[in-house]
Amino acid sequence: xxxxxxxxxxxxxxxxxxxxxxxxxxxxxxxxxxxxxxxxxxxxxxxxxxxxxxxxxxxxxxxxxxxxxxxxxxxxxxxxxxxxxxxxxxxxxxxxxxxxxxxxxxxxxxxxxxxxxxxxxxxxxxxxxxxxxxxxxxxxxxxxxxxxxxxxxxxxxxxxxxxxxxxxxxxxxxxxxxxxxxxxxxxxxxxxxxxxxxxxxxxxxxxxxxxxxxxxxxxxxxxxxxxxxxxxxxxxxxxxxxxxxxxxxxxxxxxxxxxxxxxxxxxxxxxxxxxxxxx
Amino acid sequence: xxxxxxxxxxxxxxxxxxxxxxxxxxxxxxxxxxxxxxxxxxxxxxxxxxxxxxxxxxxxxxxxxxxxxxxxxxxxxxxxxxxxxxxxxxxxxxxxxxxxxxxxxxxxxxxxxxxxxxxxxxxxxxxxxxxxxxxxxxxxxxxxxxxxxxxxxxxxxxxxxxxxxxxxxxxxxxxxxxxxxxxxxxxxxxxxxxxxxxxxxxxxxxxxxxxxxxxxxxxxxxxxxxxxxxxxxxxxxxxxxxxxxxxxxxxxxxxxxxxxxxxxxxxxxxxxxxxxxxxxxxxxxx
Numbered sequence: 001x002x003x004x005x006x007x008x009x010x011x012x013x014x015x016x017x018x019x020x021x022x023x024x025x026x027x028x029x030x031x032x033x034x035x036x037x038x039x040x041x042x043x044x045x046x047x048x049x050x051x052x053x054x055x056x057x058x059x060x061x062x063x064x065x066x067x068x069x070x071x072x073x074x075x076x077x078x079x080x081x082x083x084x085x086x087x088x089x090x091x092x093x094x095x096x097x098x099x100x101x102x103x104x105x106x107x108x109x110x111x112x113x114x115x116x117x118x119x120x121x122x123x124x125x126x127x128x129x130x131x132x133x134x135x136x137x138x139x140x141x142x143x144x145x146x147x148x149x150x151x152x153x154x155x156x157x158x159x160x161x162x163x164x165x166x167x168x169x170x171x172x173x174x175x176x177x178x179x180x181x182x183x184x185x186x187x188x189x190x191x192x193x194x195x196x197x198x199x200x201x202x203x204x205x206x207x208x209x210x211x212x213x214x215x216x217x218x219x220x221x222x223x224x225x226x227x228x229x230x231x232x233x234x235x236x237x238x239x240x241x242x243x244x245x246x247x248x249x250x251x252x253x254x255x256x257x258x259x260x261x262x263x264x265x266x267x268x269x270x271x272x273x274x275x276x277x278x279x
Numbered sequence: 280x281x282x283x284x285x286x287x288x289x290x291x292x293x294x295x296x297x298x299x300x301x302x303x304x305x306x307x308x309x310x311x312x313x314x315x316x317x318x319x320x321x322x323x324x325x326x327x328x329x330x331x332x333x334x335x336x337x338x339x340x341x342x343x344x345x346x347x348x349x350x351x352x353x354x355x356x357x358x359x360x361x362x363x364x365x366x367x368x369x370x371x372x373x374x375x376x377x378x379x380x381x382x383x384x385x386x387x388x389x390x391x392x393x394x395x396x397x398x399x400x401x402x403x404x405x406x407x408x409x410x411x412x413x414x415x416x417x418x419x420x421x422x423x424x425x426x427x428x429x430x431x432x433x434x435x436x437x438x439x440x441x442x443x444x445x446x447x448x449x450x451x452x453x454x455x456x457x458x459x460x461x462x463x464x465x466x467x468x469x470x471x472x473x474x475x476x477x478x479x480x481x482x483x484x485x486x487x488x489x490x491x492x493x494x495x496x497x498x499x500x501x502x503x504x505x506x507x508x509x510x511x512x513x514x515x516x517x518x519x520x521x522x523x524x525x526x527x528x529x530x531x532x533x534x535x536x537x538x539x540x541x542x543x544x545x546x547x548x549x550x551x552x553x554x555x556x557x558x559x560x561x562x563x564x565x
Contacts, residue, residue, distance in 0.1 A: 027369055027372060027373045027377055028373055028377055030369040030370070030373065031369060031370050031373035031374070031377075031385075034366055034367070034369065034370035034373075035370075035385075035388060037366065037443065037446075038388070038389070038392050038443075038446060038447075039388075039392065040403075040407065041392070041395075041399075041400040041401075041403035041404055041407065041443070042391075042392050042395050042400065042403075044403040044406070044407055045395050045399050045400065045403050048403075058406060058411055059411055098296055098297035098300055099297065101293040101294070101296065101297055102293065102294055102297040102298070104293055105289075105290040105291075105293035105294045106290075106294075108290070109289065109290035111290045111291065117294060117298070120298065120301060123305070124301070124305055125497075125500075126496070126500055126548065126549060126552055127309075127500075127545055127548075128500060128501065128503060128504020128505075128521070128541075128544060128545065128548065129501060129504055129505075130504045130505075130506065130521045130524050130525065130541065130544075131309075131312070131504065131541040131542075131544060131545045132305070132308075134312065134524060134528055134537060134538070134541050135308035135309050135311065135312040135538075135541065136304060136308045137528075138308060138311050138312055138315055138534065138538065139304070139307060139308040139311050142311060154304055155304070157300065157304075158300070158301065158304045158305055161297060161300070161301060165297075215390075215393050215394060218396075219393060219394075219396055219397055221397075221398060221507060222504075222505075222506070222507065222521075225525075226528070234396060235396050235397075235398050238396055238398040238399055238402070239398055239507075242398075242402055242511065246399070246402060250399060251399065254394075254395040254396050254399045255395065257394045257395065257396075258391060258392075258394045258395045260394075261391065261393075261394035262387065262391055262394075265387050265391075266387070269383060269387075
């Protein structure tokens with residue numbers, strides 16, 4: 001094999017070989033550029049989390065681990081992070097439950113009003129965030145509800161539901177109906193079939209939807225900014241402190257969230273692979 | 280008998296809680312927003328107090344005062360969408376067909392930047408492209424840009440920021456639809472003497488259209504209503520309609536104008552989206 005290769009290669013001029021390699025790998029080279037574009041600001045954020053910056057983290061002043069040792073060192077930063085996590089978890093739980101129920105209804109049953117149900121799910125995704133945020137705040141103001149923690153949770157559940165429905169629905173649509181039929185053939189009743197066949201098969205979709213909901217909620221700024229009042233979430237903290245200079249601790253939290261999310265996803269894939277193998 | 284009845288009712292029972300929620304916190308607010316948009320200030324009232332007078336001319340005033348920002352929003356959003364498509368399509372293609380065992384890992388990498396707050400990343404761009412970053416001095420030294428040219432506070436920076444922020448929203452649906460394509464269809468096209476470009480134009484691209492439509496919508500819609508990129512990376516000369524709505528709401532407490540602008544924006548987007556879906560001829564999205 002190798003000898004044959006060696007024998008043929010010299011007949012092609014080096015220049016042609018290079019351009020051929022280039023042509024064959026063009027798409028890969030392009031992908032490397034794409035990923036570089038995606039990761040430049042991530043690397044920047046990570047690098048500047050080690051900056052010995054003092055108050056404003058604009059210019060590189062030297063390497064330090066102090067920010068990582070004391071992530072709550074900057075005022076308000078951990079309180080804001082705590083708010084974001086609390087809101088994110090609540091929004092994830094509620095939107096995943098409500099969204100999964102809707103996904104089962106739409107994905108599993110033919111009923112009157114199914115296409116208008118689809119439309120109702122699509123509309124919040126087709127509405128710009130600023131309109132969602134502004135309109136919800138107007139409603140709260142009409143009912144004399146002060147913006148704050150719970151209005152923010154409600155806002156997040158509202159915009160996460162559609163994304164949960166779409167994700168779970170896709171998983172339901174890809175199920176092999178024969179698996180459920182087989183369960184029924186083996187005398188499982190509907191509830192048992194659902195609990196022991198359908199639900200475990202849809203579970204990865206639900207987990208993915210929950211992860212998506214949490215990350216959408218955790219990272220949301222526009223809708224939150226309208227409905228949070230004096231409460232500050234992490235993105236709001238970053239936005240308001242941008243004028244004075246963001247403390248390096250914010251970079252630490254951003255980087256830590258990034259590493260944590262990567263670990264969760266990799267662990268999830270690992271578990272998924274083991275489940276497959278043990279089956 | 281009762282069993283049959285619950286079976287018929289079951290989908291509705293499953294829908295009920297979620298739809299009740301969406302009705303209260305999505306539909307009702309939009310209706311309320313429509314009401315607010317035709318109000319006028321109460322004579323002799325405090326700032327922020329309005330009454331319903333069905334003043335439809337609010338829309339005309341709001342629109343004519345902010346024509347420029349409206350136009351800019353749609354042009355910027357369109358540029359960002361096209362750029363994102365140009366970057367994301369080869370990326371998604373490479374992940375779907377050329378990544379081999381690395382496929383899942385690369386897919387995770389596309390989503391991973393999400394977890395560093397998008398505001399931190401946008402501000403990172405501001406600093407990278409800013410006066411104190413290394414890009415601007417380098418480009419000036421090489422002579423690519425003039426000594427007084429800046430990259431931040433320009434339309435270029437705003438469009439680049441939006442392209443960057445919405446790139447995963449473009450890549451994921453593209454990947455999903457490319458991944459579903461049976462590679463044998465492309466082989467067949469090659470067997471029938473189509474070259475690479477023809478195969479792409481006649482086989483791959485048409486089969487990936489649902490992904491193109493979903494990706495462009497998921498990029499265009501948030502981009503048109505965005506104000507964060509314009510606020511961080513732009514200048515007063517690059518204000519978008521989102522910036523106007525935000526400042527009307529919070530700084531001027533002019534709720535009717537903010538509502539009228541929001542409604543106009545939403546209507547414009549819905550019309551464009553409907554025309555686009557019709558034209559692209561895909562129902563798979565919904």
